Amino acid sequence: YEWRELDYNGAQILKESGWIYLVDGGLERRVLAHGQARMRGGLFGGQVSYDGRRMDFTEYQSQTLYVGAKLEADGAWQWNPWENAGLLPLAGVGGRVWKRRLDASRTDDQGYDENWVSLYAILGLRGELNVKPGWTAFAECAVRRPFYNHETVYLSVAEGRSNLEFEPGCEPSWFVEGGLRTGAYRWSVFYEQLRYAKSDYELKTFYQPKSEADMIGLACGIAF
Numbered sequence: 001y002e003w004r005e006l007d008y009n010g011a012q013i014l015k016e017s018g019w020i021y022l023v024d025g026g027l028e029r030r031v032l033a034h035g036q037a038r039m040r041g042g043l044f045g046g047q048v049s050y051d052g053r054r055m056d057f058t059e060y061q062s063q064t065l066y067v068g069a070k071l072e073a074d075g076a077w078q079w080n081p082w083e084n085a086g087l088l089p090l091a092g093v094g095g096r097v098w099k100r101r102l103d104a105s106r107t108d109d110q111g112y113d114e115n116w117v118s119l120y121a122i123l124g125l126r127g128e129l130n131v132k133p134g135w136t137a138f139a140e141c142a143v144r145r146p147f148y149n150h151e152t153v154y155l156s157v158a159e160g161r162s163n164l165e166f167e168p169g170c171e172p173s174w175f176v177e178g179g180l181r182t183g184a185y186r187w188s189v190f191y192e193q194l195r196y197a198k199s200d201y202e203l204k205t206f207y208q209p210k211s212e213a214d215m216i217g218l219a220c221g222i223a224f
Contacts (some may be wrong), residue, residue: 001048001066005209008198014052015208016064020215021046024070034078035116036088041071063105068098070114088126095145118194120146122174131180138154138188139178146170149196149210151208166208169197179219186221 001020005013031037045067054060065219074092081087096118103111125143131137153164173195179188193214201207 018048039073048177065101065104070096084130090129092122119148166199
């Protein structure tokens, strides 16, 4: 996992990187003759390295904690152009909520929490190929376009500052996955993006910079 925040000129202000872990599950059902409905949700969390600056712009290294959840639902229509392969155009909606705790090490009073909410539409394509009996290769590519982003920053009340509310701009992001199903087991590799444009100013001073996240991962699971 890697999170970056950028200034007006596209220069990096800070970077966070490390491992995020996800446990999830889902349901998939056939609808009518060629339709499929799917719902998937999970919990994620982890602590990553922070390399950036304090609010007074001095350089600073620490740890950032992430804890959150996500839920997605989509529908697809199966088209079988070949005997052993299928294509499934899909559309759906999803949401993600998470807490980002900066300076999770709490070595001084510079730490603060951010709570994020992002709701988005999904449009994509899945493909399946029966390699041999009991073995199916699959791939999925989808674009996610947020229609609502909200961030609450909890600053130190002791210093006379209240919470700040931001609405980071909505930008599309991509998700790509490919893998193999063998019987009840499933293995895949994936790449996922999160993209947020700069927010408007709050109290004429504070704003959420343009923010980007990239995730590369390995997933394994079992079907019941």
